[in-house]
Amino acid sequence: MRNVTKDNITDVFKGYFGPDTDPRLREIMGSLASHLHAFAKDVNLTHEEWNLGIAFLERMTEFTDKERHEFVLLSDVLGLSSLVDMINSVPDGTSSSVLGPFHITDAPDIPFGFDMKRHYEGEVLLATGRVTDPDGNPIEGAKLDIWQTAPNGLYSSQDEEQDTYSFHGIQTTDAEGRYGFTTVKPVSYEVPTDGPVGDLLDATGRHAWRPSHLHYIIKADGYRPLVTEIFPDNDPYLDNDAVFGVREDLVMTYVEKPADTFPEGYELSGKVDETYLVADFDLKLVPTG
Secondary structure (H helix, E strand, C coil), rough: CCCCEEEHHHHHHHHHCCCCCCCCHHHHHHHHHHHHHHHHHHHHHHHHHHHHHHHHHHHHHHHHCCCHHCCCCHHHHHHHHHHHHHHHCCCCCCCCCCCCCCCCCCCEEEECCCCCCCCCCCCCEEEEEEEEEECCCEEECCEEEEEEECCCCHHHHHHCCCCCCCCCEECCCCCCCCEEEEEEEEEEEEECCHHHHHHHHHHCCCCCCEEECEEEEEEECCCCCEEEEEEEEECCCCCCCCCCCCCCCHHHHCCEHHHHHHCCCCCCCCCCCEEEEEEEEEEECECCC
């Protein structure tokens, strides 16, 4: 095509696809080009602004490695991660929420009642609940991949003072679909701001705070996997999450209980001498097919 103009370049681009192009790839790339071209025309994008955008993406690579995923963080703060979650959510199950940039694979297996708090200061949180199908039937053998920050607001991959799998573990539900472990009460924290995503937040007058939460990935044979988070209802950032991860059905209430009510069957049983918090939250998985 010799006569490419700003009015026909999108159609010309789409016409360059080969006949054997995968139909879904054709649909996605065609739509992407349409929106990119429309965006550039809508804002009358200048060469200087285009160069700044390219430099921004190049700098993103400097902050991306196996332990930190700056591109995922960018997707998070733009709301894209949450939008993809919501587009792909299914009715009747627990809502999904963002994976975040700091998930670590191959966490160790932990038994029911395991204590992730260990030597860390802070309130003891007993997290428990059941994994069920949409009708409330328990799912035995579901795998819960659990992780959170330490009390300093850092994940283990961000903090050289922590063990690799500090505040990480995979627990398998019992015949009643139960899970249960103790940890330290999660804290609100800021997403990393030392890289290009932080520059973007600063330039747009946005804060970097996330409400406190526990991360879960739940998998079970015959069910759709679920990536989600749970949030306490008294967190100050609940209605202004920097990565748009809060859903109404993921908000729960911490219940404070006296030390002498701490249940048996936990690593900390008989060792708790102060009030503790309980987060009782059930998770519903939707069958595949």
